[in-house]
Structure formats: structure tokens, C-alpha cells
Amino acid sequence: xxxxxxxVDVIIVGSGAGALMAAVRAADLGLxxxxxxxxxxxxxxxxxxxxxxxxxxxxxxxxxxxxxxxEDAFRYxxxxxxxxxxxxxxxxxxxxxxLMARYLGSIGVPYRCMPLYADYYPSLPGARPGGRxxxxxxxxxxxxxxxxxxxxxxxxxxxxxxxxxxxxxFDAHTILSQGPGSVSVVLKNILxxxxxxxxxxxxxxDRRMTxxxxxxxxxxxxxxxxxxxxxxxxxxxxxLTQEGRVAGAVIRHSGQDxxxxxxxxxxxxxxxxxxxxxxxxxYLPKPTDARWTATPPDGNTGDAxxxxxxxxxxLHIMDLSWGVPTVNVPGEEKFxxxxxxxxxxxxxxxNALGQRFVDESGPYPEFQQAMIANHQATxxxxxxxxxxxxRFRARYPMGPLLPTSLMPDRKVPQAWWDSVVWTAPxxxxxxxxxxxxxxxxxxxADRMAAFARTGKDEDFDRGGxxxxxxxxxxxxxxxxxxxxxxxxxxxxxxLWPGDIGTKGGLLTDRDARVLxxxxxxxxxxxxxxxxxASVMGPAYPGAGSTLGPAMTFAxxxxxxxxxxx
Ligand code: FAD
Numbered sequence: 001x002x003x004x005x006x007x008v009d010v011i012i013v014g015s016g017a018g019a020l021m022a023a024v025r026a027a028d029l030g031l032x033x034x035x036x037x038x039x040x041x042x043x044x045x046x047x048x049x050x051x052x053x054x055x056x057x058x059x060x061x062x063x064x065x066x067x068x069x070x071e072d073a074f075r076y077x078x079x080x081x082x083x084x085x086x087x088x089x090x091x092x093x094x095x096x097x098x099l100m101a102r103y104l105g106s107i108g109v110p111y112r113c114m115p116l117y118a119d120y121y122p123s124l125p126g127a128r129p130g131g132r133x134x135x136x137x138x139x140x141x142x143x144x145x146x147x148x149x150x151x152x153x154x155x156x157x158x159x160x161x162x163x164x165x166x167x168x169x170f171d172a173h174t175i176l177s178q179g180p181g182s183v184s185v186v187l188k189n190i191l192x193x194x195x196x197x198x199x200x201x202x203x204x205x206d207r208r209m210t211x212x213x214x215x216x217x218x219x220x221x222x223x224x225x226x227x228x229x230x231x232x233x234x235x236x237x238x239x240l241t242q243e244g245r246v247a248g249a250v251i252r253h254s255g256q257d258x259x260x261x262x263x264x265x266x267x268x269x270x271x272x273x274x275x276x277x278x279x280x281x282x283y284l285p286k287p288t289d290a291r292w293t294a295t296p297p298d299g300n301t302g303d304a305x306x307x308x309x310x311x312x313x314x315l316h317i318m319d320l321s322w323g324v325p326t327v328n329v330p331g332e333e334k335f336x337x338x339x340x341x342x343x344x345x346x347x348x349x350x351n352a353l354g355q356r357f358v359d360e361s362g363p364y365p366e367f368q369q370a371m372i373a374n375h376q377a378t379x380x381x382x383x384x385x386x387x388x389x390x391r392f393r394a395r396y397p398m399g400p401l402l403p404t405s406l407m408p409d410r411k412v413p414q415a416w417w418d419s420v421v422w423t424a425p426x427x428x429x430x431x432x433x434x435x436x437x438x439x440x441x442x443x444x445a446d447r448m449a450a451f452a453r454t455g456k457d458e459d460f461d462r463g464g465x466x467x468x469x470x471x472x473x474x475x476x477x478x479x480x481x482x483x484x485x486x487x488x489x490x491x492x493x494x495l496w497p498g499d500i501g502t503k504g505g506l507l508t509d510r511d512a513r514v515l516x517x518x519x520x521x522x523x524x525x526x527x528x529x530x531x532x533a534s535v536m537g538p539a540y541p542g543a544g545s546t547l548g549p550a551m552t553f554a555x556x557x558x559x560x561x562x563x564x565x
Pocket of ligand 1: 271
């Protein structure tokens with residue numbers, strides 16, 4: 001027996017977006033929550049994310065001229081989920097997501113819809129060419145305060161200009177697509193950061209928080225306003241049961257095991273298992289490596305999935321992850337996701353035979369799955385190589401490289417050459433340097449040049465749909481995703497089949513209650529986010545498909561705990 005902790009109504013395990021939403025909502029419904037977080041910092045993967053949420057029929061759509069219906073949203077998610085999520089859960093999601101987004105606005109975390117950001121599978125029934133993905137409004141760090149800011153996990157260097165100046169998704173899209181105003185967006189942001197002198201005296205962190213930083217900062221401010229206790233460095237050890245229900249948890253806190261009784265129940269929101277090599281090997285397709293993930297190194301090792309299973313929770317879709325190709329930048333604590341750069345024209349991705357095997361501009365989960373499948377078939381797609389030419393290098397970012405106007409080759413850190421990026425004066429010489437078949441790469445580049453002329457990728461239909469084109473270059477014709485690789489020098493980077501979390505976990509019902517193997521509810525136990533099996537099944541219906549459900553089911557769990565389903 002450990003020492004006795006405080007008596008609370010609900011324990012919430014984890015401090016990502018799902019956890020903080022559950023805590024704030026529970027407090028607003030009159031409950032007394034306690035949040036426990038394993039890491040020293042608050043926010044989990046959610047804090048380093050883009051912060052996007054996928055919310056069909058959101059309140060912003062009408063103003064943006066987007067027409068949407070719950071029926072279409074349900075049909076679309078149901079088709080995406082391929083029978084791996086119940087209709088009841090899908091319905092609960094599409095019906096509640098907009099209410100959750102409205103509630104977010106009411107607690108000081110407003111979102112706005114992105115009218116042009118298409119669903120990831122635009123040809124499926126019920127898809128929309130934009131308007132379901134929402135981006136958090138910029139958040140003023142001063143309103144959280146420096147103390148709150150230092151409790152939070154900092155953002156990703158890759159999502160900020162020069163690793164420091166925060167960009168929101170609208171800025172990033174304008175810059176990447178080279179649309180009108182792209183240069184002025186860069187200049188305005190530099191100027192804004194440089195002239196914020198009063199804030200600069202306090203910290204080098206940007207006052208304007210964006211993406212997952214804005215989301216978690218907003219939720220944390222709401223939690224602090226409600227005086228919700230958050231224990232950091234306090235991992236869940238096990239769940240306590242009493243008379244067939246989950247009645248609390250043992251938490252490692254200040255060096256000892258503390259038994260905390262929770263009158264209403266426990267919400268598990270402790271992320272997936274992507275940082276556990278053992279669980280990856282047990283469940284995910286091979287090969288698999290915990291180093292490939294883009295999530296923080298000190299958190300998600302599946303602890304709460306195992307704790308839930310130990311009290312009878314059923315596990316579901318454990319072989320699936322939220323895949324994304326990643327690059328390894330020496331000195332950084334985690335790999336970086338390559339979400340959008342591979343979509344831009346003038347690059348292609350090949351295996352060791354020099355052959356393309358996927359639509360480079362397609363959704364990142366399918367890209368990662370294609371890498372694994374191609375590797376299983378050829379033995380040469382892990383790593384795969386993204387190859388680009390001098391024109392690409394001059395205009396666009398790639399992984400940690402900024403365009404040459406901001407980061408010429410001579411400014412690229414020495415340690416990156418031949419570990420992050422390789423270069424050579426010809427494609428054949430580059431192929432030889434990186435161990436790729438030169439003739440294969442030459443053939444792929446020649447075919448790409450022909451496709452770029454006609455605008456039609458006859459092999460993988462790159463740029464053939466509205467999702468691909470979202471991150472194309474509008475100035476490149478006839479297809480914004482296709483350009484020849486013709487200007488020396490040539491460059492290559494290694495891509496790994498990484499992820500931004502795993503998808504499998506505890507099976508839950510429409511109110512996020514954990515089910516046992518017979519489909520019966522385990523009283524007092526709730527689970528949300530990557531701790532639970534995704535409502536999206538194997539798919540990624542649109543940007544925000546992980547955080548949207550994490551917070552929507554957290555919202556539902558809190559309502560249910562408070563007796564207000
Ligand atoms: P997390 O946010 O990871 O939180 C889990 C928390 O639980 C962690 O803080 C962890 O330390 C803690 N924990 C683990 N074990 C224990 C334990 N035993 N006891 C107590 N606490 C524990 N998704 C989107 O929907 N939209 C996006 O725009 C988006 N962009 C992304 C960009 C990047 C670069 C990355 C890496 C991910 C992105 N994602 C995005 C994915 C998304 O961030 C994650 O899927 C999501 O944050 C998972 O939320 P969660 O609450 O389940 O887990």
C-alpha cells in the first residue's frame with residue numbers, strides 16, 4: 001500500500017489536448033478533477049502538433065461558403081473507417097465535434113475553418129474539398145504568463161521560421177504555395193517578432209503562439225483559471241478497482257506511490273505506444289523502430305493501454321499508426337515529420353532501385369504504409385530517398401533545410417552533409433553516393449520530366465486531386481505538383497516510415513467508456529485520444545483527425561461522468 005492521495009471526482013491521466021479538455025469540461029460541469037502527467041512538462045504530443053482539428057459542420061463553414069451535412073460527414077468517415085469503428089461511435093463523433101469546437105471557443109480557445117484545406121480522400125462519398133479542418137486562432141503567450149509558459153512542452157523547431165518565429169497554418173500555406181503575398185508574410189512575421197521588444201526582454205519565445213502550442217496554452221490557461229491541479233512527473237502505475245468498477249489509481253508522485261480515489265471514475269488520455277519498442281514489435285508491421293516517431297521521447301510508451309487491459313479493457317486495431325515519413329536531424333530529440341514538402345514540384349521519392357512507388361503528394365499515412373509495403377516487396381524502401389534539384393532547393397524548404405535565399409548551402413550546418421542531406425552535380429553521381437541504382441533514378445527522373453510537361457503523372461496520378469494540389473505551387477503549370485528535376489546540383493534526403501502516434505488502444509463506446517472483450521462497459525473507466533482505438537479506423541480523413549476526436553470524446557466523457565450525456 002502507498003500513501004493516500006486527495007479525494008477527487010475524476011483522475012485524468014496525461015496532459016495532452018484530450019486530457020486537458022476532459023479536465024476543463026469536468027470542472028465546468030461541477031466535478032473536481034486531478035490531472036496526472038508522467039513527463040516534467042505539460043502538453044504531450046499535442047503541444048508540438050499543428051493543432052488542427054477535423055470538425056464537420058463547424059460553425060465557421062457558412063461564413064466561408066462551405067456546405068456540409070452530418071449525413072455526408074457520417075458517410076465519409078464510415079467509408080474511411082472500413083468497418084473498424086462502430087457506426088454508433090462515428091455518429092457520436094460527427095454529431096458532437098462541432099459542439100466541442102463551440103465549447104473550445106467559449107473557454108478561450110477559438111478556432112477558424114480552413115476553407116481550402118481538402119479532406120484527404122476527396123473521391124470518397126461525402127468528402128469535401130475544404131472547410132472541415134480548423135486551425136487554432138493565434139494565442140497571446142502573455143495571457144498564460146511566463147510561469148505557465150515554462151510548464152509547457154515547447155513547440156517544434158520545424159514549425160517556426162528560424163526555429164523561433166511562429167507561423168500559423170494560413171501563413172505556412174501562403175509561403176509554401178508561393179501564392180500572392182508569400183514574401184510579405186515572411187517579412188511581416190520577422191518584423192513582428194523583432195519589434196516586440198517588451199516581450200523580448202522577458203523571453204526569446206514568440207509571444208504569438210500558433211498550432212498545437214496555441215491549443216495547449218489555451219487549454220492550460222483554462223485549467224489554471226479553474227484551479228485544476230496538475231501533477232507533473234507523476235506517472236500512472238495501475239488502476240484501482242472496487243466492486244467491479246474502476247475507483248481510482250495508483251500514481252507515482254514525489255517519489256512514492258499514492259493511492260488516489262476517484263468518486264466518478266478515471267479518464268485515460270495518456271497517448272499511444274509509439275515510444276515502446278517492445279509494444280511496436282508486438283503489434284506493428286515490421287520493420288519498426290521507436291526512433292522513427294516524431295512524438296516526444298519521454299512519454300507515450302503505452303502504460304495506460306496496458307493498465308486498461310489489466311482491468312479487462314479490450315484492445316483494438318493495435319497494428320495501425322498515424323503514419324508519416326520522418327527525417328533524422330542530428331542533435332534533435334526526435335525525428336521530424338515531412339508532412340508537406342514532398343508535395344511540392346521538383347522532387348520525387350525512390351527506393352534503392354531508383355523506382356518511385358507512391359504519389360509523393362498524397363496523404364502521409366498512406367505514404368508511410370507504401371514505404372513499408374514496398375520495403376517488404378523490394379527490401380529497399382527503408383530508408384527511401386527524396387531527391388530534388390537546385391530549382392527546388394532555391395524555392396522551397398525540405399526537412400530542416402530552408403530555401404537557399406534564407407539558408408544557402410554554405411550556411412547548412414556541416415554535420416548535416418552526408419547525414420541529413422547529400423548532394424552531387426549530376427543525378428547519376430548522387431545516386432552512386434546514396435547507394436541507389438543510377439539507371440533507375442535516371443529513368444524515374446526522365447518519366448517525371450515527361451509527366452511535368454503533360455501535367456499527368458501516369459504512374460501515381462500525383463496532383464490529380466484537390467488534396468494533392470493544396471500543397472502544390474500555384475505558379476507551376478500545368479500541374480502544381482509536377483516539375484522536372486533538371487537543375488544542378490541535385491540533393492537527396494533519407495526518409496523513415498515514422499509516425500505521429502499509434503492508433504490502436506482500448507476499445508470504447510460513444511461516451512468514451514472502455515469496453516471489455518464481450519463489449520460490456522467497464523464502469524468508471526473512460527479513454528480518449530491515442531490511448532483509445534481510433535474512431536477513424538485505418539484512415540486519416542482530414543487534417544485534424546487525431547486531435548478532433550481526442551477532444552470530442554474527452555468532451556463526451558466529461559459530460560457522461562457528470563451525468564449529462
Ligand atoms: P498526447 O498529446 O501525446 O498526450 C499524452 C500524454 O500522456 C503525454 O504528455 C504523456 O507524457 C502522458 N503519459 C504517458 N504515459 C503516462 C502515464 N503512465 N501517466 C501519466 N501520463 C502519461 N494531429 C491532429 O489532429 N492535427 C494536427 O495538426 C497534428 N499535427 C501534428 C504535428 C506533429 C509534428 C506531430 C508530432 C503530431 C501531430 N498530430 C496532429 C498528432 C497529434 O499531435 C497526436 O495524435 C495527439 O496529440 C495525441 O493526443 P493524446 O492526447 O492522445 O496524446
